[in-house]
Amino acid sequence: MIRMSGEWRRDIRPGLTVDIVLKADQRTGKKTRGVVAAILTNSPHHPHGIKVRLTDGQVGRVCAIIAGSGEDQGDAVDQTGKKDR
Template structure:
């Protein structure tokens, strides 16, 4: 699932984001959502979030727990 809709993202969700410094390369960083920073219901480049480790970026993928 992509991260363009705010309703799909919840604090505590596992996501893959692209950091500002990685936008050219598209390198993804995995983490757990702490805060949702985008106020609008959707964003074409992904919803901006803060991870629990403090990194900020736009969600490119929401990770589903298939094992659970």
């Protein structure tokens, strides 16, 4: 399974499956998986992850974009240009 970080708005779009960290789970880092309904962060980059609303209404910051959720199935490339294997 290929994963990408969720720091860049350009990588996130409605319909993608993502892992988010809810505000209440920031201390523990517990992740919640869901499908993006709306992107809430307007800036192109956020170091803690782009804030999104999932289809079930939960809001949190994206910590990982999960491959196999409709996006390109090619190799993910991190910010340094290296492939994520």
